[in-house]
Amino acid sequence: MSTFKHILTGVKIVQKSWPLIVVTFAFKFALAFLFVIPLQNLASEAFGYRPAAELLLKEWNLTPLIDFIFNNLNVLKQYGYFIVVGVIFALTLHTFLSGGFFRALAVAQHGEYETLSAERFFGWCGRYFWKFMKIALISAIFYVVITFLFIILSTLGMRLILSDFTSEPVRIFVALGQLITLLLLLLFINMIMTYVKITTVSDEESQVLDTLGETVEFFSKNFGKALALYGGLLIGLLFFWGIFWVLQMGCGLLPTTMTIIALFILQQALSLTRSWYRLVGNASHTSLYFNNRAIR
Amino acid sequence: MAYWFPIKISVTFLVLFLFSPLSSLGQDGSSSSVVASYQIDVTLDNEKKKLYGDELITFTNISETSLDTLYLHLYPNAFRDEKTTFMRECPKWFRRRVARRRKWGYMDIGNVEIAGGVGLNDSIIINETVMKVVLPQLVPPGEEVELCVEFTVQLPEVIARMGYKGDHYSIGQWFPKMCAIRPDGSWVNHQYHCSSEFFANFGTYDVSFAVPEEYVVGATGYLQDETVDDEGMKTVRYNAETVHDFYWEADPDFTVTREVFDGVEVSFLCRPAHKRKIPRVMETARMALNYLGEWYGSYPYKKLVITDAETGPGGGGMEYPMIVAVEFSWLLPKSIRFEEAVLIHEIGHQWWYGVVASNEFEEAWLDEGINTYSTRKVLETLYGERDNFIKLFGLTLREPQYERGTYLMKPKSDPIVKDSWEFENFLSYTATVYSKASFMLETLERYVGEDVMREILRTYYQRFSFRHPTTDDFIAIAEEVSAQGLDWFFEPLLYGTGVCDYAVTWIESRETYGVDKGSTPERYRTKVKVERLGAVVMPVGVLIELEDGESINKNWDGMDRWVEFEMETGSKIKSAVVDPESKIVLDVDMNNNGMTVASQDLALFKIGSRLLFLWETAIQCLTGL
Numbered sequence: 001m002s003t004f005k006h007i008l009t010g011v012k013i014v015q016k017s018w019p020l021i022v023v024t025f026a027f028k029f030a031l032a033f034l035f036v037i038p039l040q041n042l043a044s045e046a047f048g049y050r051p052a053a054e055l056l057l058k059e060w061n062l063t064p065l066i067d068f069i070f071n072n073l074n075v076l077k078q079y080g081y082f083i084v085v086g087v088i089f090a091l092t093l094h095t096f097l098s099g100g101f102f103r104a105l106a107v108a109q110h111g112e113y114e115t116l117s118a119e120r121f122f123g124w125c126g127r128y129f130w131k132f133m134k135i136a137l138i139s140a141i142f143y144v145v146i147t148f149l150f151i152i153l154s155t156l157g158m159r160l161i162l163s164d165f166t167s168e169p170v171r172i173f174v175a176l177g178q179l180i181t182l183l184l185l186l187l188f189i190n191m192i193m194t195y196v197k198i199t200t201v202s203d204e205e206s207q208v209l210d211t212l213g214e215t216v217e218f219f220s221k222n223f224g225k226a227l228a229l230y231g232g233l234l235i236g237l238l239f240f241w242g243i244f245w246v247l248q249m250g251c252g253l254l255p256t257t258m259t260i261i262a263l264f265i266l267q268q269a270l271s272l273t274r275s276w277y278r279l280v281g282n283a284s285h286t287s288l289y290f291n292n293r294a295i296r
Numbered sequence: 297m298a299y300w301f302p303i304k305i306s307v308t309f310l311v312l313f314l315f316s317p318l319s320s321l322g323q324d325g326s327s328s329s330v331v332a333s334y335q336i337d338v339t340l341d342n343e344k345k346k347l348y349g350d351e352l353i354t355f356t357n358i359s360e361t362s363l364d365t366l367y368l369h370l371y372p373n374a375f376r377d378e379k380t381t382f383m384r385e386c387p388k389w390f391r392r393r394v395a396r397r398r399k400w401g402y403m404d405i406g407n408v409e410i411a412g413g414v415g416l417n418d419s420i421i422i423n424e425t426v427m428k429v430v431l432p433q434l435v436p437p438g439e440e441v442e443l444c445v446e447f448t449v450q451l452p453e454v455i456a457r458m459g460y461k462g463d464h465y466s467i468g469q470w471f472p473k474m475c476a477i478r479p480d481g482s483w484v485n486h487q488y489h490c491s492s493e494f495f496a497n498f499g500t501y502d503v504s505f506a507v508p509e510e511y512v513v514g515a516t517g518y519l520q521d522e523t524v525d526d527e528g529m530k531t532v533r534y535n536a537e538t539v540h541d542f543y544w545e546a547d548p549d550f551t552v553t554r555e556v557f558d559g560v561e562v563s564f565l566c567r568p569a570h571k572r573k574i575p576r577v578m579e580t581a582r583m584a585l586n587y588l589g590e591w592y593g594s595y596p597y598k599k600l601v602i603t604d605a606e607t608g609p610g611g612g613g614m615e616y617p618m619i620v621a622v623e624f625s626w627l628l629p630k631s632i633r634f635e636e637a638v639l640i641h642e643i644g645h646q647w648w649y650g651v652v653a654s655n656e657f658e659e660a661w662l663d664e665g666i667n668t669y670s671t672r673k674v675l676e677t678l679y680g681e682r683d684n685f686i687k688l689f690g691l692t693l694r695e696p697q698y699e700r701g702t703y704l705m706k707p708k709s710d711p712i713v714k715d716s717w718e719f720e721n722f723l724s725y726t727a728t729v730y731s732k733a734s735f736m737l738e739t740l741e742r743y744v745g746e747d748v749m750r751e752i753l754r755t756y757y758q759r760f761s762f763r764h765p766t767t768d769d770f771i772a773i774a775e776e777v778s779a780q781g782l783d784w785f786f787e788p789l790l791y792g793t794g795v796c797d798y799a800v801t802w803i804e805s806r807e808t809y810g811v812d813k814g815s816t817p818e819r820y821r822t823k824v825k826v827e828r829l830g831a832v833v834m835p836v837g838v839l840i841e842l843e844d845g846e847s848i849n850k851n852w853d854g855m856d857r858w859v860e861f862e863m864e865t866g867s868k869i870k871s872a873v874v875d876p877e878s879k880i881v882l883d884v885d886m887n888n889n890g891m892t893v894a895s896q897d898l899a900l901f902k903i904g905s906r907l908l909f910l911w912e913t914a915i916q917c918l919t920g921l
Contacts, residue, residue: 028912032908032911032912035911036904036907036908036911039904039907040900040904040907043900043903043904044897044900046887047887047896047899047900048895048896048897048900049891049892049893049894049895049896050887050888050890050891050892050896051871051873051890051891051892051896052886052887052889052890053896053899053900053903054896054899056899056903057899057902057903060690060691060692062692062693062694062697063697063700063886064886064887066697066700066701066704067700067704067884067885067886067887068887070701070704070705070884071704071884071885071887167569168569168570168625168626168627169569169626172626172627241913248906248909256898256899256902257898259902259905260898260901260902260905263902263905263906263908263909264905264908266909267905267908267909267912270909270912270913271912
């Protein structure tokens with residue numbers, strides 16, 4: 001099957017599993033509000049009946065914002081801690097839900113259910129939670145180790161190869177190249193870990209470390225296909241984001257009330273699209289996996 | 297009053313002064329500009345990154361007392377190791393970054409003698425960056441002494457705008473330099489501190505330096521001659537009169553662009569990577585010279601050199617007489633005017649440091665504060681008020697907003713007038729001496745008017761050209777020109793740590809009914825409460841706006857902690873604003889300066905919506921991994 005066909009299969013599977021979109025959307029919506037509302041309240045306290053807000057709004061005059069930040073530094077620090085704790089909580093919740101998502105998409109590949117019940121979904125979430133937690137921890141370790149190794153090795157390498165270079169543009173381009181390479185490496189790890197998750201839900205008996213081995217084996221035979229699919233999905237994602245970004249820029253031209261409404265609708269449309277697209281991505285990878293895995 | 301008036305003028309000085317092209321700039325004939333003059337011969341060892349030099353210092357005792365001791369600065373010793381005063385006081389990140397490189401610098405002193413042969417090697421005591429020389433006999437007031445000093449400088453890899461980077465050399469504060477002397481015979485002989493710059497008396501500099509032939513050099517002063525020997529060393533000789541420092545910079549890859557603006561030859565020594573910046577740099581320099589000259593008084597030299605420097609940690613830009621060093625970046629686009637701002641700032645120092653040479657050790661605001669204010673004026677005139685600092689992807693930032701961010705980080709840690717190294721830390725020094733001081737002047741401008749403010753600075757410049765004014769001198773001139781006492785303004789801001797913060801804390805309108813008590817209120821009882829939340833007192837105006845469009849202006853001397861304005865009005869209050877003309881730029885929270893009856897939540901929701909959009913995008917990027 002071609003990359004495009006896997007994406008099409010993904011779209012069909014997600015159509016059947018539409019409640020998953022609702023769960024993903026609700027998750028993102030709740031998180032966004034959880035994080036933004038304290039800040040909104042703080043700003044309301046500072047600007048609620050203050051004409052300074054007009055300056056910020058109409059002229060993008062940053063002085064009120066600068067004053068707001070520096071006169072609320074302590075509260076904003078606390079908000080920063082709240083964000084850190086919130087992100088950890090969100091990632092944990094995300095890990096918990098991921099088991100349900102991947103299992104539901106895997107089951108849907110075989111057409112084993114007509115409609116997805118909450119009971120089955122959350123049952124899978126619970127069943128795979130610990131395994132997915134391990135995968136999340138391994139991913140985090142990989143990200144950190146690869147980042148450090150990359151920085152150390154690339155810096156040493158550059159010093160050896162280009163020991164005499166002092167040209168500023170060359171230094172900047174080298175740094176830019178390093179950054180892009182690192183990003184690609186991290187995306188590559190992300191791709192591998194996506195398949196580890198799929199392998200985990202498709203083989204209930206195996207342990208996480210075994211699934212790592214199976215994933216490596218899968219990649220050794222299907223690396224090109226997986227990369228093409230991952231790349232294709234990434235380009236699609238950038239395309240979606242681009243469209244929404246342009247649309248939200250356009251919202252600034254509307255009157256205030258209309259802007260608020262338009263932005264809110266746009267945000268939710270973006271969130272919904274992103275939820276759908278993310279599920280399509282996972283379903284496409286699942287499709288690729290089931291069509292190409294070694295039969296034992 | 298001036299910092300000092302010399303009691304006696306030596307013959308040498310008189311001759312130098314009378315024949316100097318700058319002699320006409322002496323205002324009252326009593327300002328002894330030339331105190332310490334130097335003849336220096338130095339050779340650069342490109343391999344070892346060392347300077348080998350000897351100098352003849354002619355020092356005139358302009359104090360009222362006989363001197364038995366001289367003090368000299370040995371600034372390069374600040375970079376000897378991690379334990380020096382300079383390094384210990386620097387922020388941790390700075391120390392680590394410098395220490396990691398292990399390319400330290402220092403100055404070794406060789407033979408020291410009185411010209412004519414009296415050796416002084418046993419009479420010198422070196423304490424880090426200050427050398428004490430005990431003289432064999434007293435130098436009476438008005439007399440001069442000539443000192444010969446041999447020295448070697450190991451250049452560090454560039455730190456705080458001094459040293460080498462590859463083949464590039466930024467050579468500042470590189471020779472044994474006389475400490476400044478006060479009229480009472482006391483010395484300004486401070487160590488080189490992390491948060492301080494320099495201070496020296498004026499003098500004549502005759503400097504020859506030998507560098508490899510391929511090097512292109514820029515320096516303080518006017519080129520006298522240039523020769524190349526058989527070993528491929530080029531010797532250049534520069535002469536500068538009535539300056540208080542000498543800087544030079546050398547790089548084999550410099551290209552030189554020269555233009556003459558109103559009789560001043562401006563040279564830009566540019567490295568290959570930054571060639572595309574040449575038109576921007578030349579235009580900025582031209583405009584800066586033009587505006588600063590027009591506003592405050594003409595640039596007194598015939599030459600200005602701009603160098604494309606390697607300034608290293610703690611760098612950015614640096615000023616020296618007739619030459620400024622700015623670090624340019626290949627990456628920065630036109631829409632970020634950081635480099636223009638630095639260049640204008642350093643050129644501004646030609647006025648506030650170069651010519652009006654205040655004590656940067658003890659009263660740094662006099663050059664940095666005034667110059668930051670002047671830089672802002674030039675930026676606003678050149679690029680407008682709205683986006684004179686950054687204009688990128690719809691985001692705009694004004695220079696005062698950038699300074700405000702710094703100011704609000706440390707608005708009340710230290711008074712403006714304080715020894716530089718006594719500030720809480722480097723951030724507090726920057727926030728106070730640059731940002732707060734410039735906002736103080738901006739506030740003064742809004743109280744006395746722009747024309748009067750310009751006249752204050754113009755008078756200050758002209759009266760103290762080639763002299764060493766103090767804070768008291770500045771205040772005296774401000775009072776004289778504005779024809780009003782300004783103690784109430786300067787005292788708390790310069791010597792206190794209080795902040796200025798006015799706020800409208802309550803507004804209301806209550807219906808009042810006539811005798812018949814009909815259903816329609818006849819009048820409204822309107823109240824506005826304004827509070828002074830900070831310690832600094834300033835008179836302020838209060839603007840009250842009513843729903844029917846009527847505006848009521850009130851004034852408050854600001855002496856009490858709060859005031860309540862109560863009045864009968866024909867309609868309900870709509871809003872009240874304290875300091876409606878935003879005169880008090882120093883106000884630490886301008887958001888609380890106004891209050892409206894109607895909620896501003898709609899505006900907030902709009903901002904919040906955008907914030908939410910950004911947040912969701914960020915979260916989706918994160919969960920995408």
